[in-house]
Amino acid sequence: MKDVYTLADLENWPAATAGESVPLRVAVLGDPVRHSASPPMHNAALEERDIPARYCRLHIRPDELSEAFQRLKAADFIGVNCTIPHKLGALPAMDEVDEQAVRIGAVNTVALRDGRLHGFNTDGPGLVRALRAEFSVDLRDLRVMILGAGGGAGRAIAVQCALEGCERLVLVNRTVEKARLLATELAPYFTSNRVLGPVDRLEPVPWENAALRHQLENVDLIINATSVGLRSGDPSPLPASLLLPHLMVYDTIYTARRTSLLRAAEAAGARGANGLSMLLYQGAASFEIWFDREAPVAAMRAALLAHVRQPVG
Numbered sequence: 001m002k003d004v005y006t007l008a009d010l011e012n013w014p015a016a017t018a019g020e021s022v023p024l025r026v027a028v029l030g031d032p033v034r035h036s037a038s039p040p041m042h043n044a045a046l047e048e049r050d051i052p053a054r055y056c057r058l059h060i061r062p063d064e065l066s067e068a069f070q071r072l073k074a075a076d077f078i079g080v081n082c083t084i085p086h087k088l089g090a091l092p093a094m095d096e097v098d099e100q101a102v103r104i105g106a107v108n109t110v111a112l113r114d115g116r117l118h119g120f121n122t123d124g125p126g127l128v129r130a131l132r133a134e135f136s137v138d139l140r141d142l143r144v145m146i147l148g149a150g151g152g153a154g155r156a157i158a159v160q161c162a163l164e165g166c167e168r169l170v171l172v173n174r175t176v177e178k179a180r181l182l183a184t185e186l187a188p189y190f191t192s193n194r195v196l197g198p199v200d201r202l203e204p205v206p207w208e209n210a211a212l213r214h215q216l217e218n219v220d221l222i223i224n225a226t227s228v229g230l231r232s233g234d235p236s237p238l239p240a241s242l243l244l245p246h247l248m249v250y251d252t253i254y255t256a257r258r259t260s261l262l263r264a265a266e267a268a269g270a271r272g273a274n275g276l277s278m279l280l281y282q283g284a285a286s287f288e289i290w291f292d293r294e295a296p297v298a299a300m301r302a303a304l305l306a307h308v309r310q311p312v313g
């Protein structure tokens with residue numbers, strides 16, 4: 001299997017994949033896509049479940065996306081994941097879109113069934129399962145603060161929090177206007193007048209230490225959905241001095257085992273986990289959509305860990 005295939009390969013898929021003993025019928029579409037950890041994770045699952053299909057990377061540029069979907073049908077694909085920058089662009093190309101994906105406005109999983117494209121988004125459900133695995137908690141029971149609520153990942157998480165009816169949702173974004181717009185959109189989900197004391201159930205909050213300090217006393221879980229932490233020298237998006245021991249801190253970044261934010265959480269006596277579990281469970285949820293059977297999570301986790309080989313950090 002090549003590291004990366006292209007639209008030109010898809011034009012004649014049998015020829016491009018002639019050397020494969022098992023047909024390549026699942027893929028991730030991205031630009032760039034070479035870094036994607038999805039192939040080792042899904043191929044471990046396909047092997048574990050004895051499914052005669054393999055998963056590969058497809059480098060598809062934005063202007064190639066709709067043609068790529070037509071070719072995927074002709075090449076008899078079972079399903080694909082969409083990653084950057086295709087999560088938004090895939091949505092209008094679908095024949096049917098699951099309600100969750102409509103609300104998020106993005107598709108990360110496509111199932112090809114009888115020549116039709118069905119769009120889903122498993123990022124939110126993946127987070128719910130990850131939080132259960134990491135902290136033994138349910139998202140719906142929590143007061144949640146999302147850092148980077150204005151980005152794509154933050155939006156998907158915020159919509160999931162709204163759909164779950166979480167206790168409280170605090171939307172933080174460097175550009176606060178984006179958090180305000182999202183709060184307006186999600187307001188209908190937070191209309192019940194649960195008594196929570198001196199704070200609202202849904203609040204957009206500017207990225208300022210005084211405002212954050214006040215909010216953190218009324219929050220159980222912080223989720224970092226910003227890109228801060230992706231590079232090894234990045235600072236923590238929140239200083240340790242703001243963090244409190246009762247908090248759970250989930251960093252969606254998984255390129256380091258312990259990001260600066262997770263080190264700050266530990267220094268404050270708070271619990272923390274990185275984003276590998278979200279990657280794992282969004283993949284498990286995609287697998288379950290495509291193959292209608294339980295995903296072999298242990299095999300997928302082992303393959304992911306071997307692939308990512310996280311620096312100790």
Ligand code: ATR
Pocket residue numbers: 147148149150151152153154173174175176178225226227228237
């Ligand atoms: P996406 O494609 O998901 O929108 P992005 O543009 O990289 O990704 O932004 C992701 C999030 O990280 C955004 O919420 C962004 O904040 P802005 O909306 O204000 O741009 C946030 N982000 C990126 N760098 C940041 C930084 N240095 N401090 C705080 N937030 C940051």
